[in-house]
Amino acid sequence: MLRKLTLETIRLLFILLFVYTAVSKFLDYENFRAVIGQSPLLTRFAPILAIVVPAAEIIIALLLVIPRYRRTGLYASFAMMILFTTYIIVLVTLAEKVPCSCGGVISRMTWKQHLYFNVCFVLLALLGMWLHTGESDKQLTHA
C-alpha cells in the first residue's frame, strides 16, 4: 500500500514538474530560445533544442500518465533529470556563469539551489524505478 502511494506521488510530482516547465518554456518561447543560446554549450543547437526539450518533457509527462508506459516514463524521467543535472554541474564547474532557462519560478533559483532541487528529483526517480521493479511485472509491459 505504502509502495503504491509513494509510487503514485512520485509519478504525480514528475508530471507536474514536466508539464509546468514545458508549458512555461512554450509560453515564453522567444525568450527561452534566446536564453539557451547564451549558454556556451548550447549556442549551436539552440533552435532545435528550444523545441526538442519542452517536447520531450511533454512526452515524458504523457508516458507517466498512461498506465501502460508508467515504467518507461519513470526511466525517461530519471534520464532527463540526470541529463539536466550533469549539464548544470559541467556548466558551473567548467564554463562561466550563464542565465538559467528552465522555465517559470524554477529559473529564479541559484545554481546551488538548482543542483539540490535536481538531485532530489533524481533520487525520487531512482526510488520510483526501484519500487517499480519490486512490483510484479505481470501487468507491466516492457517498452
Next chain:
Amino acid sequence: MMQQPFKFALFCIAGCLALVLILYAFADKPNSNMNGFTRRIPPVTAILRNSLVLKYPAYYIAGYSNRHIYLGNYSASLHLLAVNQNLEDAQELTLKISPEERYAWKLARVMVDSPAVYMAEGNSPALYRGKLDDLIMTRFLPQSCFFNMLQNISTTSFISRSIHIDSLGNRQNILAKVKTDTPYVKLGEGIITKQVDGIFCTDGTLDYDKQTGKLVYLYHYRNEFVTLDTNLHTIYTGHTLDTNARAKIQVANMSTGISKFSAPPTYVNSRGRIADNRIYILSSLLADNEDRKARQHNEIIDVFSLDNGKYIYTLYIPLKGEDRITDFIIKGDQLFALHDQTLNVYSIQFLLQ
C-alpha cells in the same frame, strides 16, 4: 531483477556525462584559440599595497577627491562609502534628499567631483546636485533628456548616452551634451557607430579627464575607442590591440520589444579610464605571446597614449582570489580596483615610451 534499475542509472549517468562533455569540448571558449595579436612583454606588474573587504556587495566607484575614494552602491542609491588612500578610515555617508522626491532609485548613480556630488537617474530623468560638505541634494537641470549613462564634465554640463530613434524607428545609442543653459541638449551625431543592433553592439564605457578636457568612449565588443572634446567633436578613433573590428554578438528581438543576446557575446574591453595623459583599458582577451594562464591570476590592462591613441605598454594587476575587477581608477601612482566585495589599492610604475 533488483539490479536492473541501478544498472540503467549507471549507464544513464555515464551516457549523460559523455554527452555533456562532448558538448563542452565543441563549445566556443573565450581565449581558447589564439586571438591573433601580441602585447609588449614582459608586462609591468602592479604591486598590491592594501586591501579592504567591504561590508556590502554591489559597490561601484563614484569618484575621488584629493584625500578620499568614494564608492556608491547599486542597491542603496543614497549610500556613499568614503575611504582614504590607504583604504583606512572608512566612513559611511548618506545623501540627504527631500522625502517627496520620486526617482527610480535602482537606476540612480552617484558621481563625486569634489567639492560637488551628483546623483543622476536617466529613466525619469532626475538629476540632483549637492556638496560633499553637507550632502544635501537638490534637483537641478530639469530640461534634461532620457539617458542610460551620464558623465559630468563641469558644474553646468554633462555628457549623456541616450537612445536615439530615427524616422524609421531604428534605435541606437548616441552621445549628447546636456547643459544648464540653451540649447539644453545637443546631440553628438555619428560618434557612436552602429554595427549590429545599435544598442548592444554600441555598449561601452565613458570616462572624462579633467586635466585635458578629453573624453574617451570605449566599446565593449569591438577593438575601438573614440577620443572626444567636451563639445563632442571626435579628436581621433583609436584601436585596442585585438582584432575584433566588428562586434561578435547575436541579438534576438522579442515581440515584447525587448532585445536579448541569443549567443554568448565576445567581450573585448570591460573598462576604460583616463589618467595622466594615458588611457588604461581593461581587456578580456589574451595575446598570442602571453602565458595561457596569465588571465587566471591577473587582470590585463593595456595602456595607450591619450594624445594619439598609440599603444605604450601592458600592466598586469595580480588577483588575490577568484574575483575579477569590476571597476578601477588611477590616481597618481596608485590604482584602486574594485573586485566585487573587495577594494584593493596597487602601486604602479610608469613606462615612458
